[in-house]
Amino acid sequence: MFLNEFVTEKNGFYTIMSVAKVSDVQRDAFVGSMAKEKEVITIDRQQMNETFLGKLRDDFNDLINYSFVAVVLILFVFFRRVELVIISTIPIVITGVVTAGVMYFFDIQLNIFSLIVCTLIFGHGVDFSIFMTSALQKEYTTGKNEMATYRTSILLAALTTVLAIGALIFARHPALKSISSVSLIGVFAALLITFIFYPILFRICFFNRVKKGKSPVSLRLLLHSTISFAYYGLGGILLSVIGRILVRVLPGNHEKKMLWFRKIMAKFLTSVLYSNPFVKKEVINKDNETFEKPCVVIANHTSFLDTLAIGMVTHKVVYLVNDWVYKSPIFGKAVQLMGYYPVSQGIEGGVDHLREKVEQGYSLMIFPEGSRSEDNVVKRFHKGAFYLAQEFNLDVVPVYIHGNSETIPKGDHIIYDENITVVVGKRIAAADTAFGTDYSERTKKINQHFREEFAALRVKLEDENYFRHKLYLSYLYKEPEIVQAVKTDFESRKGLYYEINQHIKDNARIIHFANDYGQLDFLLTMQQPKRKVVTFISDSEKRAIAASNYIVKKRTILYPDSASMQNEKHDTLLVSDKETITPEVLPITEQVKTIILISNFPLKMHFAALGFQTVTDEAALVVLKR
Structure with a gap:
């Protein structure tokens, strides 16, 4: 035997x-x-056991990898944005890392049973992340905090796991204790990360920009902007250092070397603009201005990119700059080497220095507004540029920069997909008395002339699709059905919205009765930032969504809860709600001069009886005035 x-x-x-x-x-x-x-x-037998466990470990790793791919696909189906998917996977990954770290700290060994439990923890992490992302996206969409409901669901799911598997912690068998320990560690780690860390991360990535009045951005915009700014910073530092050395070391006439250095610097600044292929660039120079004859170049100032845009026009200029540029760690030394003048030292104090540069053939480049505008409104010109033009008997060449305020708005560091157009205007001769005889008078008249020309340029360039990207970005990361509704509405009515803009004054005070998500208010105030809009939206959820748009922080737009607005001072009444608005609720005062009806034509007879005359009567639009 x-x-x-x-x-x-x-x-x-x-x-x-x-x-x-x-x-x-x-x-x-x-x-x-x-x-x-x-x-x-x-x-x-020892090697066989090690081989078996190794195969088991490899199979488990493959399972995790396949599961992770499946989770990413599921998250994409849920949220439809790669940015939301990436943010949603972060707490899942961190939960796994924290669980493994705690197990290592307490010397809890993995076995075949605890490996299976890890898949359960992984699933819980996915569920918790989906629940919390949905709650935060809902809050981002409407501005209302509904996390309590979602947190209750998460807690109930965690409680069932703790009661069902966590009770095994009292078992005597080591394998059962291991199963219970892993499940408890994993569930509590998932709860802490989901409830504390994840909301903070989500708010940093999505809420903070909107609260500061900045547009939401996509991952591509963020990455491309980062690359462009890195290229600008590193290239600027290298060019500044190497250029200064070469100017001092290379033999030859100093001014000729400086002219070449300026030309290379202008080419580099232009290349920064061209580092983003999604931004279209165009220079219009109908009068074939060569800048061979020194002049004072003036331009509107709305963006950090304005200096780069001037580089597309000419390099033979000396800028009057602020202290930030003059002392910049990137270009400061190069700026000083090229003879740029800091305006903080006073225009009068720099007359001799600037006269020398003019005699060397350089033009003077000045932003007469003094500081960047936050919108497309040309502000009041300061007298410094025109004082220098009179002092040196120089012509004035206006340069109109359009699109920079949308490409990189003041206070932002994201390069948006917009169009930059630089128009070189007609030279204003120093002897041209049509703009006045002294620099004070010329400041005012050229300021007015510049505003009129720039306004005409805006009308020419800003068609019905101009603010399309801005509008869509303003609803980015909101719930998909809302984003789709906004896109569908805009694509079907963009021509109508563009025409409405032509009927409303630039500084109008508008009362608007609407039933949308605020997209028409967005377009009206983007087109003319001086407009003030008070909008009543009968649907409370739509009203909350409109009020949560970032544009509300940048423009004067109010969304009251009540339709009673008799005390509001307004000169334009806009009605785009064709279903719920009746004549009784409409505030008609003596100040109202314009009424615009979108598809709500039964009101036309009511306003006609009040003395309003129809000036436009189209298929979807009626405009009345008195």
Whole structure:
């Protein structure tokens, strides 16, 4: 009987088994020597166990990888934005890392059972992340905090796991205790990360920009802007350092070397603009201005990109700059080397220096507004540029920069997909008295002339699709059905919205009765930022969505809860709600001069009876005035 345990026979073939105990030091040598023997098979039980566990570990890793891919696809189906998917996966990954770290700290060993439990924890992390992302996206969409409901659902899911598996912590068997320990650690780690860390991360990534009055941005915009700014910063520093060295070391006329340095610097600044292919650039110079004759170049100032845009026009200029540019760690030394003048030292104090530059053939580049405008409104000109033009008997060349305020608005560091157009205006001769005889008078008249020309340029360039990207970005990361509704409405009515803009004054005070998500208010105030809009939206959820748009922080737009607005001072009444608005609720005062009806034509007769005359009567638009 004893030998039967070591000898087996099948079809006349006998197998004899024997057990050999060797030390760990001798194991490899013994296995190697047995391998040389014919008809002898050596089975190393320790190696077999290690191989089995290794295969199990590899299979588990494959399972995690496949599951992670499946989770990413599921999250994409849920949220439809790669940015939301990336943010949603972060707490899932962190939960796994924290769970593994706590297990290592308490020396909890993984076994086949606890590995299976880890998949359960992974699933909980996915569920918690989806619940919390949905809650935060809902809050981002409407501005209303509804996290309590979602947190209750998460807590109930965690409680069932704790009661069902966590109770095994009291079991005596080590394997059962291991299962319970892993599940408890994983569930509590997932709860802490989901409830505390994840909302903070989400708010930093999505809420903060909107609260500061900045547009939401996509991942591509963020990455591309980062690359462009890195290129600008590193390239600027290298060019500044290398250029200064070469100007000092290379032989030849100093001014010729400086002219080449300015040209290279202008080319580099232009290349920064061209580092983003999604931004279209155009220079219009109908009068073929060459800047060979020194002049004072003036331009509107709305963006950090304005200096770069001037580089597309000419390099033979000396800028009057503020202290930030003059002392910049990137271009400061190069700016000083090229003879730029800091306006903080006073225009009068720089007359001799600037006269020398003019005599060398350079033009003077000045932003007469003094500081960047936050919108497309040309502000009041300061007198410094025109004082210098009179002092040096120089012509004035206006340069109109359009699109920079949308490409990089003041206070923002994201390069948006917009169009930059630089128009070189007609030279205003120093002897041209049509703009006045002294610099004070010329300041006012050229300021007015510049505003009129720039307004005409805006009308020419800003068609019905001009603010399309801005509008869509303002609803980015809101719930998909809302985003789709806004896009569908705009694409079907953009021509109508563009025409409405033509009927409303630039500084109008508008009362608006609407039933949308605020997209028309967005377009009206983007087109003319001086407009003031008070809008009543009968649907409370739509009203909340409109009020949560970032544009509300930048423009004067109010969304009252009540339709009673008799005390509001307004000169324009706009009705785009064709279903719920009746004549009784409409505030008609003596100040109202314009009424615009969108598809709500039954009101036309009511206003006609009040003395309003129809000036436009189209299929979807009626305009009345008095």
